[in-house]
Amino acid sequence: MDLRNWKIQKQPDWYIKAVKKTITELAGGYSEAAEWLGITQNSLFNRLRTEGDQVFPIGWVQVIQRAGNTHYVIDAMAREAGCVCVPLPEDELVGVADINEKLLEVFEEVALYSQQVKNAIEDGEVDREEFDNLKVGLYRSTVKMQEHLNLVSRTFCKSEEVNAPSCSSGRSVAKNTCVEN
Structure with missing residues (x-):
């Protein structure tokens, strides 16, 4: 440094x-x-x-x-940091309509990103500003997809108690049934 x-x-x-x-x-x-x-x-x-x-x-x-x-x-x-920030829904009462609305937002962001890519490559070269804009567009699309998945998980995946025998304490922990280990 x-x-x-x-x-x-x-x-x-x-x-x-x-x-x-x-x-x-x-x-x-x-x-x-x-x-x-x-x-x-x-x-x-x-x-x-x-x-x-x-x-x-x-x-x-x-x-x-x-x-x-x-x-x-x-x-x-x-x-x-090479990460994606996914805003959590403010309201715990999320329904199918909210999840479908979020999916429509995903499609809109992907369409915007697709248009950015088309515009950036049409002259056969992507300059620094275009590339930076593409990174932002991709990031926004990724965030929207993660928000959608988060809503699906929080709404439809049940938590279950799981005994973790490999842990010395033998305590049970909550596990989301949709998440693979």
Whole structure:
């Protein structure tokens, strides 16, 4: 690790971009974000400069993501870690109609991704921006598919008590009947 660039490593470019996107999608933009956080707009700008010595705290991200009903920063973190963030349903009472609606969302995301691929390759070359957009589109499609599977599992897969004989305690644990070991 290059210690001379520790500030950049502490607040990477992908993080700053995701925070800025979250802020700009608020109806009131930076002024609304500052109001939600109880700080000045200059404080926001200072914490989002790539060469600055201040950072944008993750707690603030949580506040503005909730205010804007977005999750750009957590999605960016998941992508950076090679993971997928799958939002859980807020309501425990999920029905077949909700599951089917989520499946329609999957089809919409896959169709959008398919169109992105078509547009990106039509000139015979995929540039960096197109590739980055493809990664985002694929990520969104994957999240929607995982959300759908999560709803199916939570709604239709029953938990059962299983005795784990290989464990020294001999205690039983709950196991989802749809998940293979």
